Amino acid sequence: xxxxxIRSTFIEFFQSKQHQFVPSSPIVVKNDPTLMxxxxxxxxxxxxxxxxxxxxxxxxxxxxxxxxxxxKHNDLEEVGVDTYHHTMFEMLGNxxxxxxxKKEAIEWAWELLTDVYKLPKDRxxxxxxxxxxxxxxxxxxxxxxxxKNIVPEDRIIFGSKKDNFWEMGDTGPCGPCSEIHxxxxxxxxxxxxxxxxxxxxxxxxxxxxxxxxxxxxxRLSDGSLKELPAKHVDTGMGFExxxxxxxxxxxxxxxxxxxxxIQILEKKSGKTYGENEKIDIAMRVIVDxxxxxxxxxxxxxxxSNNKAGYVIRRILRRAVRYGYTFLGFQKPxxxxxxxxxxxxxxxxxxxxxxxxxxxxxxxQEEEASFLRTLDNGLKILDQIQVEMAxxxxxxxxxxxxxxxxxxxxxxxxxxxxxxxxxGLSIDEKGFAEEMAKQKNRSRAAAEQETGDWIMVSDEEGxxxxxxxxxxAESKIVKYRQIKDKKGDRYQLVLDKTPFYAExxxxxxxxxxLESKAEKIKVLDTKKENDLIVHFVDKLPSNPSATFSxxxxxxxxxxxxxxxxATHLLQAxxxxxxxxxxxxxxxxxxxxxxxxDFAHFSKLTDEEITKVESIVNAKIRENIALYExxxxxxxxxKQQGATALFGEKYGDFVRxxxxxxxxxxxxxxxxxxxxxxVIGLFKxxxxxxxxxxxxxxxAITADAAESYINEQLTLVKEIQELLKSPKDVKKAIESLIxxxxxxxxxxxxxxxxxxxxxxxxxxxxxxxxxxTNQLFATVNLPSADALKKIAFELKNEVENLxxxxxxxxxxxxxxxxxxxxxxxxxxxxxxxxAVRELAKEIQGGGxxxxxxxxxxxxxxxxxxxxxxxxxxxxxxx
Ligand code: ATP
Ligand code: MG
Numbered sequence: 061x062x063x064x065x066i067r068s069t070f071i072e073f074f075q076s077k078q079h080q081f082v083p084s085s086p087i088v089v090k091n092d093p094t095l096m097x098x099x100x101x102x103x104x105x106x107x108x109x110x111x112x113x114x115x116x117x118x119x120x121x122x123x124x125x126x127x128x129x130x131x132k133h134n135d136l137e138e139v140g141v142d143t144y145h146h147t148m149f150e151m152l153g154n155x156x157x158x159x160x161x162k163k164e165a166i167e168w169a170w171e172l173l174t175d176v177y178k179l180p181k182d183r184x185x186x187x188x189x190x191x192x193x194x195x196x197x198x199x200x201x202x203x204x205x206x207x208k209n210i211v212p213e214d215r216i217i218f219g220s221k222k223d224n225f226w227e228m229g230d231t232g233p234c235g236p237c238s239e240i241h242x243x244x245x246x247x248x249x250x251x252x253x254x255x256x257x258x259x260x261x262x263x264x265x266x267x268x269x270x271x272x273x274x275x276x277x278x279r280l281s282d283g284s285l286k287e288l289p290a291k292h293v294d295t296g297m298g299f300e301x302x303x304x305x306x307x308x309x310x311x312x313x314x315x316x317x318x319x320x321x322i323q324i325l326e327k328k329s330g331k332t333y334g335e336n337e338k339i340d341i342a343m344r345v346i347v348d349x350x351x352x353x354x355x356x357x358x359x360x361x362x363x364s365n366n367k368a369g370y371v372i373r374r375i376l377r378r379a380v381r382y383g384y385t386f387l388g389f390q391k392p393x394x395x396x397x398x399x400x401x402x403x404x405x406x407x408x409x410x411x412x413x414x415x416x417x418x419x420x421x422x423x424q425e426e427e428a429s430f431l432r433t434l435d436n437g438l439k440i441l442d443q444i445q446v447e448m449a450x451x452x453x454x455x456x457x458x459x460x461x462x463x464x465x466x467x468x469x470x471x472x473x474x475x476x477x478x479x480x481x482x483g484l485s486i487d488e489k490g491f492a493e494e495m496a497k498q499k500n501r502s503r504a505a506a507e508q509e510t511g512d513w514i515m516v517s518d519e520e521g522x523x524x525x526x527x528x529x530x531x532a533e534s535k536i537v538k539y540r541q542i543k544d545k546k547g548d549r550y551q552l553v554l555d556k557t558p559f560y561a562e563x564x565x566x567x568x569x570x571x572x573l574e575s576k577a578e579k580i581k582v583l584d585t586k587k588e589n590d591l592i593v594h595f596v597d598k599l600p601s602n603p604s605a606t607f608s609x610x611x612x613x614x615x616x617x618x619x620x621x622x623x624x625a626t627h628l629l630q631a632x633x634x635x636x637x638x639x640x641x642x643x644x645x646x647x648x649x650x651x652x653x654x655x656d657f658a659h660f661s662k663l664t665d666e667e668i669t670k671v672e673s674i675v676n677a678k679i680r681e682n683i684a685l686y687e688x689x690x691x692x693x694x695x696x697k698q699q700g701a702t703a704l705f706g707e708k709y710g711d712f713v714r715x716x717x718x719x720x721x722x723x724x725x726x727x728x729x730x731x732x733x734x735x736x737v738i739g740l741f742k743x744x745x746x747x748x749x750x751x752x753x754x755x756x757x758a759i760t761a762d763a764a765e766s767y768i769n770e771q772l773t774l775v776k777e778i779q780e781l782l783k784s785p786k787d788v789k790k791a792i793e794s795l796i797x798x799x800x801x802x803x804x805x806x807x808x809x810x811x812x813x814x815x816x817x818x819x820x821x822x823x824x825x826x827x828x829x830x831t832n833q834l835f836a837t838v839n840l841p842s843a844d845a846l847k848k849i850a851f852e853l854k855n856e857v858e859n860l861x862x863x864x865x866x867x868x869x870x871x872x873x874x875x876x877x878x879x880x881x882x883x884x885x886x887x888x889x890x891x892x893a894v895r896e897l898a899k900e901i902q903g904g905g906x907x908x909x910x911x912x913x914x915x916x917x918x919x920x921x922x923x924x925x926x927x928x929x930x931x932x933x934x935x936x
Contacts, residue, residue, distance in 0.1 A: 063315060066302060069177070080121070083122070084409065085104035085124065086705075087360040087361075094231075096368045112589065115157035141341055143344070158292060161821050162238075184240060185259050187259065188203045190224065197236070203236070237271050239272070240270050272294065276288060321397055349379035351405075354398065357415075358411040360645070362750050380431065385477065437470045462498075465491070469521060509543040509544070512801065522553060524560075526558040534608075538553050553594070560730055565647050629902070630702070631723035643702075651757065675758040679736060685716070685718065691712060696713050700724055701724045718735060740768070743756055814845040830863075834862040836865070862876070863876050865923075873913065874901065877890065893929075
């Protein structure tokens, strides 16, 4: 069975069991401070498990894009080295939100694997949670009994908490699980050793394929477990592993998911897969990593120097480095895999195919820049080796290796490899220490301690009324304490709130909560999944009081001007540059708007002017906002609404329209009632933030007015400085021209002056033995003149030794000239001489044996320079 068919069969099987298909959520996680990337199918359903939200359907099936390269689940170091862990992989899942539980989950899993996919029963093992004393949990006898009905008892394993108790993170939903493992060894091997003992033992052919999690608990921050309000099923099956089992391969990379990519690499490198372990690992790393990189870029995360962007950058570098070292790729090569990737995954993940060119461009640029870095790093490593050779050292110290890693992105194994080739080794312990130090530094900066929620009322729903109101009578539903580098703060959830939580680029609202007794400042509002969380620096003395929640209206007013202007800007960019304009990020606050978008060339001045004038025309049209809430997503798309890749949309969306033929966007943000209030729109900068992505910053309303006034004031001030000419530009041009002419004139005069001085010096030359010597103090206009005179004298006078002590612009300078023959025959050296003479002027310098210069601080020392020089050369 082909991979594509295996995937669709999974979905169809669960659809036949009344499950609803749900698309994968983006791989890059927004609105969840505990997670950077989706690492399991359950992430997008977290709120259902926690009871924060009610599931739209109680039975769901999906294929989720997952990435396990950071945090609790980090498989990066295994990837490519083994054949069944990937960075990015698809997790197939079926879900019950308070509907069926262990019985159906177990029976259906078995039916699908053995009846539908026809996996041989005698290759399958199952595991069941064996209990854990520290958590006070018993064996999962319920699951054991259910399995016993369908699987012989000697194929059921009781597993530890590590293997059979699934947790998303340090806190959050969790529960016992039952795993299904498959033994893919040959019949001979299976005959000699039972697979039973190899389960959960890192055997590359006896691997877990499916995990059925019975979500029952919420892990609190003190480590204790609390029963969840309802029981759920969360299953996750690694798609790539399943395909391997069905296609009877001994490696995920031998399935039709990966072989076409490996073939491309074989062709490009001229090397064959399967002959050399190092080459194999390199190929596996590359065909794995390209997926992780492409999928994350497709979901809007560009490689960068921090957080999620940095994780992607490091994955890409890992792949490039393997290609460089083991496959001989010295030029970008990964981006070339994009067409195949788009073709193979376009159907299930359309975001990749739709942005194929953009993603390829970003990857290519990133590769090129890392290859340059690699080159530079190699040069530095060469230099280090030369230095070490002269000191006969054999170990590169940890600090140096870490610097190569940290500044040049040079992985330790590469540094060791090159070092080994040169008979050197690396202080790996020292490297690890430096690494730990850095980790501690960043951990201390990022660490946040989060307490458990304290319930104040048992209010269920949380209502956002901030589109229509800036004030509300609200009660606190729950609160918790957080500690981070900003200090102690609290997070509050209100039953009803006018505060907009940061999202879609728009900053969170600030304001106050007021009760009769006190006034509490709301510092920020953010989303945590779908929860609206208000940040305050102090807890109300009576949390159950009723509060009047008031948004800072002025800040909100300025912010919405910028938000609506962002929509107008995007529409105008499409008109001027074309329909390919895809938003790649935005920031909207009270002082500016920032809009990042995919576009390959710099905007010309005309284009910028055109965009500005379209936006300003739309502002003057005073278009009324047309807001539609709860539009079915399909209907919204039919209206031509612009949606973003990497954004998670529900079944019902909000559509914001300013002129249905101009700007229609899916948007949850706040907007002006009609465009006229924006007043004025002005672009203040346009530039590139990375390959293929441009950034525009613009201002509106009050800020735009002030900006224009400042510019006009500047022009006026310039005008006044120029004594108010009719044409300022012309006046400045003629000033520049005049200045250039004067400069030329002065240069001419300086040259005449230098010639006169040189002629005078010629008369002071004295013969000493075989040499002609000249020692003099002079006053000169420039260092250039000094150099020029020195060289002319050298050419005109035979066997010359000359020391000129000059005052230039009030500072002392020395030039020493020695005839080339004298340098070789008498072993004289102008560099040495000038260093000695420079002591008289408290300075230093150097140069070549025949010409050297020095500058200094002590002008009064110039005469002694001449005296000292006379003595220095008197013996010749
Ligand atoms: P393993 O012990 O093999 O790392 P896991 O216990 O981390 O697996 P789960 O968190 O239970 O796995 O995830 C559910 C399923 O997802 C696994 O049964 C497996 O098929 C698949 N899976 C997990 N991690 C990876 C990965 N890095 N690459 C590919 N598939 C994976
Ligand atoms: Mg794992």
